[in-house]
Amino acid sequence: MSGAPLVDAGPELIEREQECAVLDSLVDVEDARGFVEQLRATSSNPVVYAELPGAQHGFDLIRSRRFDTVIDAIEAFASQIRSRHRAADRIPGAVSGS
Numbered sequence: 001m002s003g004a005p006l007v008d009a010g011p012e013l014i015e016r017e018q019e020c021a022v023l024d025s026l027v028d029v030e031d032a033r034g035f036v037e038q039l040r041a042t043s044s045n046p047v048v049y050a051e052l053p054g055a056q057h058g059f060d061l062i063r064s065r066r067f068d069t070v071i072d073a074i075e076a077f078a079s080q081i082r083s084r085h086r087a088a089d090r091i092p093g094a095v096s097g098s
Contacts, residue, residue: 011045013077048077
């Protein structure tokens with residue numbers, strides 16, 4: 001992870017395979033956790049991070065029960081964000097995304 005400062009980001013949902021935490025050669029689990037920690041510290045928007053027990057890298061390339069659960073979580077997260085924006089749009093002077 002570079003030392004570049006993070007700017008305020010949009011809502012983020014980050015999922016990671018927990019089984020690969022030690023073996024993943026692409027992204028070290030501590031780097032992922034550090035990224036999420038920095039993002040949460042700098043973003044005014046929600047940042048959700050999930051480590052998935054037993055998942056292997058690329059588990060989401062093939063449809064499975066775990067894949068469907070992640071899709072459900074993504075849809076729920078997006079729905080919550082949309083609801084917050086709609087509510088803010090109805091309140092005079094409110095800033096969408098806060």
